[in-house]
Amino acid sequence: MSNILALIEVSSNGDLRDSTSSLLAAAARIGSPVAVVVTTPGAGSALVERLGNLGAAQVFLAEIDQGGTLLVAPQVDALAAAVSTLAPGAILTVNSVEGRDVAARLGVRIGAGLVIDAVNLRSEGLTIVATHSVFGGAYTVESTVQGGPMIVTVREGVIEGAADAAVPVVTTVSLTSDASNSAVIDEVIDVVVASTRPGLRGATRVVSGGRGLGSQEKFSLVDQLADALGAAVGASRAAVDAGFVAQACQVGQTGVTVSPQLYVALGISGAIQHRAGMQTAKTIVAINKDADAPIFDIADFGIVGDVFTVVPQLIAAIESRGKK
Amino acid sequence: MKIIVLVKQVPDTYGERTLDPTTGWIDRAGSDAVIDEIDERALEVALSYKDAHKGTEVVVLSMGSKAVTVGLRKGLAMGADSAVHVLDAALEGADAGWTAAAIAAALTSTGFDLVIAGNESTDGGGGVVPAMVAEHLGLAHMTFLESVDISADQVAGERATGQGTLRVHASLPAVISITENLPEARFPNFRGIMSAKKKPFRVASLGDLGIDPAVTFAGVGRSVVLQATKRPARTAGTKIVDEGNAGVELADFLVAGHLI
Ligand SMILES: Cc1cc2nc3c(=O)[nH]c(=O)nc-3n(C[C@H](O)[C@H](O)[C@H](O)COP(=O)(O)OP(=O)(O)OC[C@H]3O[C@@H](n4cnc5c(N)ncnc54)[C@H](O)[C@@H]3O)c2cc1C
Ligand SMILES: Nc1ncnc2c1ncn2[C@@H]1O[C@H](COP(=O)(O)O)[C@@H](O)[C@H]1O
Numbered sequence A: 001m002s003n004i005l006a007l008i009e010v011s012s013n014g015d016l017r018d019s020t021s022s023l024l025a026a027a028a029r030i031g032s033p034v035a036v037v038v039t040t041p042g043a044g045s046a047l048v049e050r051l052g053n054l055g056a057a058q059v060f061l062a063e064i065d066q067g068g069t070l071l072v073a074p075q076v077d078a079l080a081a082a083v084s085t086l087a088p089g090a091i092l093t094v095n096s097v098e099g100r101d102v103a104a105r106l107g108v109r110i111g112a113g114l115v116i117d118a119v120n121l122r123s124e125g126l127t128i129v130a131t132h133s134v135f136g137g138a139y140t141v142e143s144t145v146q147g148g149p150m151i152v153t154v155r156e157g158v159i160e161g162a163a164d165a166a167v168p169v170v171t172t173v174s175l176t177s178d179a180s181n182s183a184v185i186d187e188v189i190d191v192v193v194a195s196t197r198p199g200l201r202g203a204t205r206v207v208s209g210g211r212g213l214g215s216q217e218k219f220s221l222v223d224q225l226a227d228a229l230g231a232a233v234g235a236s237r238a239a240v241d242a243g244f245v246a247q248a249c250q251v252g253q254t255g256v257t258v259s260p261q262l263y264v265a266l267g268i269s270g271a272i273q274h275r276a277g278m279q280t281a282k283t284i285v286a287i288n289k290d291a292d293a294p295i296f297d298i299a300d301f302g303i304v305g306d307v308f309t310v311v312p313q314l315i316a317a318i319e320s321r322g323k324k
Numbered sequence B: 001m002k003i004i005v006l007v008k009q010v011p012d013t014y015g016e017r018t019l020d021p022t023t024g025w026i027d028r029a030g031s032d033a034v035i036d037e038i039d040e041r042a043l044e045v046a047l048s049y050k051d052a053h054k055g056t057e058v059v060v061l062s063m064g065s066k067a068v069t070v071g072l073r074k075g076l077a078m079g080a081d082s083a084v085h086v087l088d089a090a091l092e093g094a095d096a097g098w099t100a101a102a103i104a105a106a107l108t109s110t111g112f113d114l115v116i117a118g119n120e121s122t123d124g125g126g127g128v129v130p131a132m133v134a135e136h137l138g139l140a141h142m143t144f145l146e147s148v149d150i151s152a153d154q155v156a157g158e159r160a161t162g163q164g165t166l167r168v169h170a171s172l173p174a175v176i177s178i179t180e181n182l183p184e185a186r187f188p189n190f191r192g193i194m195s196a197k198k199k200p201f202r203v204a205s206l207g208d209l210g211i212d213p214a215v216t217f218a219g220v221g222r223s224v225v226l227q228a229t230k231r232p233a234r235t236a237g238t239k240i241v242d243e244g245n246a247g248v249e250l251a252d253f254l255v256a257g258h259l260i
Helices: A020-030 A045-053 A073-086 A097-110 A220-229 A237-241 A294-298 A307-323 B037-052 B068-078 B096-110 B129-137 B190-196 B246-256
Strands: A003-007 A032-039 A058-063 A090-094 A113-118 A120-124 A127-134 A139-146 A150-154 A169-174 A184-190 A205-209 A232-235 A262-266 A283-288 A301-304 B002-006 B009-011 B033-035 B057-063 B082-086 B114-118 B140-150 B154-160 B164-171 B174-178 B201-204 B222-230 B238-241
Touching (some): A003 A020, A003 A073, A020 A090, A020 A120, A020 A150, A032 A045, A032 A073, A045 A058, A058 A073, A090 A097, A097 A113, A097 B129, A113 A139, A113 B222, A127 A150, A139 A150, A205 A220, A220 A262, A220 A307, A283 A307, A283 B246, A301 B246, A307 B246, B002 B096, B002 B129, B033 B068, B037 B057, B037 B068, B037 B114, B037 B174, B057 B068, B057 B096, B068 B082, B068 B190, B068 B201, B082 B096, B096 B222, B129 B140, B154 B174, B164 B174, B238 B246
Parallel strands (some): A003 A032, A003 A090, A032 A058, A058 A169, A090 A150, A113 A150, A205 A232, A205 A262, A262 A283, A301 B238, B002 B057, B002 B114, B114 B174, B140 B174
Antiparallel strands (some): A120 A127, A127 A139
16 A cells, blocks of 8 residues: 655644544545654654554654744655655645645645645545535536646545554654745744634534624624534624624635535525535525525525524524423 | 736636536636636735835736736736736646746746735635745745735735634745735726726747746646536525514424434
8 A cells, every 4th residue: 555645734832733633534545644744853752642543554753943933844845855755655735724835835846736625535546536526516526646746635624534543653854944935934823712612614513694693793693593503603704804703704615615414594695605615514594584595595494584583582492492 | 126916817706607527627618707806805915015115016917818818907907017928728727737837937037026826716726826836936935814014125924824823924035825804906997997008918828938848747747637527406495484483493493304
C-alpha cells in the first residue's frame, strides 16, 4: 500500500486540531496514513501516541523553530521533505485556509495537480478518485490527477469513521524555512469556544436566521431555538451584513456549507446563494411571512407565518414534550 | 505603487449554473458571465488606496475567454488604469495549475508592487490560485485577509482561519487575497465608462508570455474531471399557513421524523 501523507494541523498551543481524525481516515481509505506535523524542537513526541490512536501508521515530525512565526512556509517545507523521502501516492491537507495555502504552494513546488474540496476518496486500481459536491450539491463530480503527483484538500468533517489504531514508525527531521518569501505572523488570536453549542461545520442540526429577524437583539430567538434543539446557529449573508451575528455563522455559497439532518431557516428568503450552502440537508424546515419565498421550494415543512409567534410556540412545545 | 488586481469572469451566481456532463467544465454559455463579486471587492481595495495615494497605478488582469473583455472593461470603468487579458485557445479548461502559471508569467511581464485577488472564486475555484501565483513568483502571500493595511513598503492585515484570526504582514512585493468582509465595490460612473474606452488594454497569448505548454507543463500533474452527475432537484413538501397553531404542528412534524 502506498504512503499517503496527511498534513496535520496543530493549534497555536500545540494541540492537534479536530480535523486530524477525519483526515487520517481519508488517508486510510487510499493507502497507509503518514501524519506529517510541524512542531517546535522536542514537542512532537508528545503527539505520536495520539496520532497512532487516530490511525497514523507513520509520523513524520518536522522540527522547525519558525512554526509559529512564518505563514505556512514551515508546513510546505515539511511536506516537501516528506515527499522526497517517502515517495507518497498522494498528499492530503484539510480544505481549510491553511490547508489550501499549503496545497497551493507545494503543488507548484513539486509539480503536482490539485484536487480541491474532496468529500470522499477511493482507489480504483492505481488511480485515486476524489468525489466533490459542486454548486451546493447540485452536481456530484469525480476527479483525479494525471501526469504527475496528486494533492487533495479534503472537506472538513465529512469523511466519517476512523482509521485503525497503529503504533507509528516515527521519523524526525529538523528544518529551517526560507523567511524571505513568507509572510510573518505577528499575533495569533485563537477563538475560545465559550458556548456549549455545537459548531456549524459538521453539525447534525442547524437553526439559521436571516434578515427577517430584524435586529441583533431579536436574533436571540435563533439562539433560543438552537438551544432547545441542541443545534448550531447559522445565518444568511444579509443577517451577517446587518451585524446581527458573526461572519463565521454565514451559510451559503461564500460561507459554510452544511449538510445536517435538520436545517431550520427562520426569516430567510432562500436566495440561490444561500441554498447553495444548505440544500443537501436531510430535512429542511422554513418559517417565512412571504408565501412566495423561494425557500419554500426546497422545504420539507414550510410555515407561512411570523417567526416571532411561531418560534416561541415551537420552543414551548419542545420543552413541554421534554418534561413528559 | 503599482497594484495588479486579479479578476475572474464567472457565471452569475444569481442564475442556475450548469456543468457540461462530458467534460465536467462549467457551461459558460449557459449563464451570464460577470466579474466575480469578490474580485470587484479586491479592485475596490486597490482603488480606495489609489484615491488616497495619488500616483498609484491600478491594473486589472484576467485569464479567460474572449468574453472576459467585458469584465475587464468594467474594471477600467470603475477606475483601473489599464487591463491585461491572457487569452489563448490552449487555456480552455485550464486547471488551477495552468491558470496560476499563466497569471504568474503575465505578472512578471507587467511588473508590480502588490497583487490583490479574491479569496475564492464562486465557480468552483478552490481558493488556491493566489498562493500558487506567489509560489511561482517566489514571493510571500497572505490569503483570506479580512482587513488590509497597505503602506509604501509592506502590507499587513488580519487573516481569518476558521479557528480564529492571525495578524500578519509581508514586505512588498507580495500577493494577497481578500474576503467578502471587505467593502462592496463602487459602481462605474458615466465618466469612467467613457474614459475606459481610451485606456491601455493588452492581450497576451501564452507565446507572448514565453509559455509553451508542452515544455512548461511536462511532468506536471493536471487535475481532470472523470464524471459529472446532476443530482435530482429537491422538491417542496408540506406547506401550511399559520393559523395560531403552526408551532405545535411543527413540533409534531419533528417528533414524527424522530428529529426531536
Ligand atoms: C457572490 C454572492 C455570494 C453570496 N453568498 C451568500 C451566502 O454565502 N449566504 C447567503 O445567505 N447569501 C449569500 N449571498 C446573498 C444572497 O443573494 C441574499 O442576498 C441573501 O441570502 C438574503 O438573505 P436573507 O434571506 O436573510 O434576506 P432577504 O432576502 O431580505 O429575506 C428576508 C426574509 O425574511 C422574511 N421575513 C421578514 N420578517 C419576517 C418575520 N417576522 N417572520 C418571518 N419571516 C420574515 C421576508 O419575507 C424575507 O423572505 C450572496 C450573494 C452574492 C452576489
Ligand atoms: N482565470 C483567472 N484570471 C484572473 N484571476 C483569477 C483567475 N482564476 C483565479 N483568479 C484569482 O484568484 C482568486 C481565487 O480564485 P480560485 O483559486 O480559482 O478560487 C480569484 O478571486 C481571482 O482573484
